[in-house]
Amino acid sequence: MIGSAATSPPSGRRELRRASRREAILNVAQRSFLERGYAATTMNAIAAELGGSKGTLWSYFPSKEQLFAAVLDRATASFRELVAVTLNPADPPERAIRSFCRRFVERICSPEAIALYRLVIGESQRFPEVGRIFYERAPAITRKIMADYLAGAAERGQLMVTNSALAAEQLTHLCLAGMHQRAMLGVIDSPSSTAIRAEADNAAGLFLRAYG
Amino acid sequence: MIGSAATSPPSGRRELRRASRREAILNVAQRSFLERGYAATTMNAIAAELGGSKGTLWSYFPSKEQLFAAVLDRATASFRELVAVTLNPADPPERAIRSFCRRFVERICSPEAIALYRLVIGESQRFPEVGRIFYERAPAITRKIMADYLAGAAERGQLMVTNSALAAEQLTHLCLAGMHQRAMLGVIDSPSSTAIRAEADNAAGLFLRAYG
DNA sequence: TCATTACCGTACTTTATGGTATGATTTTCT
DNA sequence: AGAAAATCATACCATAAAGTACGGTAATGA
Structure with a gap:
């Protein structure tokens, strides 16, 4: 040995x-x-x-700080998996995007996701690397996936997207417009699944009207 | 006397x-x-x-809590004034909306606005009324102003908006999609004014392609 | 078996902080 | 001028929380 x-x-x-x-x-x-x-x-x-x-x-x-760092490391890593959503290029784009939005809104509005988001934002002043690590692990990755899909759809002539990174940013943020913001601020507690569907469909609808 | x-x-x-x-x-x-x-x-x-x-x-x-409450009370009130933006119904809607977005993005990305937003979100767990008060005073009011404008523009046949409250929510949130999120997470510090213009024009552009 | 390593329970230290008490000093009102 | 209110400087209190020390006990490896 x-x-x-x-x-x-x-x-x-x-x-x-x-x-x-x-x-x-x-x-x-x-x-x-x-x-x-x-x-x-x-x-x-x-x-x-x-x-x-x-x-x-x-x-x-x-130390407490090192424990906190380890917790955030693990939590943001699993958060990435939580919000990772598959996009099937074989589906028609309306369908693929709508189903992405539904799953994405649902996951991003879950109590754990809200709590993590709050924690990261709240502590990113005192622990600056917290925000950066979270950004790279969660929003940036989700947007990359979406941008790749959108670029492909544009190449196939399915969508009129020129700047796929920008479009991905816009779409994912449209999903946060309503309930996610209210949940973050404690205005609502945990949204119903029908409300989530409606929210996601609104986001997808606006996006598709602009780029469809 | x-x-x-x-x-x-x-x-x-x-x-x-x-x-x-x-x-x-x-x-x-x-x-x-x-x-x-x-x-x-x-x-x-x-x-x-x-x-x-x-x-x-x-x-x-x-007590510290009462001081905190007074600070937040004043800060959210002045924040409401900070982001209050005039929309001129006499202007063509493209122009009015684009100029709204520019001013809105600029103000919402200011270091003070970012710091306040962070503080509110971070403390809204332990002080639940903080988030609710902030919501009513800032995002809700801005959206109300925008919704009223959009409803008027729709009546005048300038925009194809049916749900003006939803459309207002979408537009204001599109303005937060890029730099505001990155600023909140500390990925960037304070955006340049040209970046702010580009960001705002992207938001307005998407919105107008969908509803124009 | 037996040394080692990890764990337990608990008491302790240190430091920071919200909040109080007090007596002297300054400012304001009449 | 003189009473009343506000402010100051400073010492103090109680509590809480991070982190340490230590002697005894259970699990692990050779």
Whole structure:
């Protein structure tokens, strides 16, 4: 066993246990950060909810800031998957875009998505890299997918799109126009699925009238 | 001088001084809240920057929460004026809408507007009325003005708008699609005026292609 | 088996902060 | 001038939260 990856051997009982404990900590911390924000989340509360002792918590994450960074790292990564939406170039563009909008609005208005968005925006002043990382991982990627699709549709003569990156930005933001903004500001709680459908269809409708 | 308004006599040296002191406190507090957020703003720092003593500060605002509420009250009120934009029904609609978008994007992307928006969103979880008050005072009013204009333009046969409230929501949100989001997330700092013009013209262009 | 490593419980330290108390000083009103 | 109100400087209080220390106990690996 000479060269068996001294730094990161994937198995071994201890490493497994350690990894799962780390996950448990991140789960508890994420819930707390998302529902209470950074300042109102206390390490004590996390340790208490975790059941273990404070020393253990600090042995995994040596400071609150580092725990926060790890939580955001994981949350934004999974957020990217949450809002990743498939676009089928074989469908007629009206259909593909409408179905994209429905799924996108639904996911972006979910309570977890709203909470994460709030947290990121609220803390992006004090932790500037938080906003940038989130931007690259979520909105930028979604828009890239949409822009590629739109460029393809334009090439196939299905849409009159010249600047596909701009059009993608416009479409995805049209999906945030109504309920998402109200949800962010706490004006509404969690929108019904019929309201979501209507919202998405409005966004797609405007976009298709302009570029169809 | 029998009935000279016992509760709120506008002048009198003491009242004037008191009012101006209150303004000074709100100015200092607003700067701090906007640039550091609620939690990271300390009453000590405000008192120190103010120059006076702590007792005086507390004699004006008996708690940090009440000071915060007063700051937000004033800030959202002035924000409403900041983004209030005139729409001239005598102009051709392309011109009116394009000029609205330019001014709107410019104001909404100003550093103060971004900071306020961030603060409101970040704290709307712990102080739910903050988000609601802001919503009513800023986005809702702007949209109402726009919706009224669009309804008039539709009546005059200038635009093909059926749901003016929805169309207003879409237009104002199109103005936030690009730089505003990036500014909120700290991806860019403060956009140039040429970028603002381009952004606004894109929003107006899409809208007019769909409804023109 | 036995050394090692991780974990537990709990008490502790340190620092920061919202808020209070007080006695002296200045400003305002009559 | 002189009473009343406001302000100042400063010391103080209570609490809360991040982070540390430590002795004992359970799990892990050879």
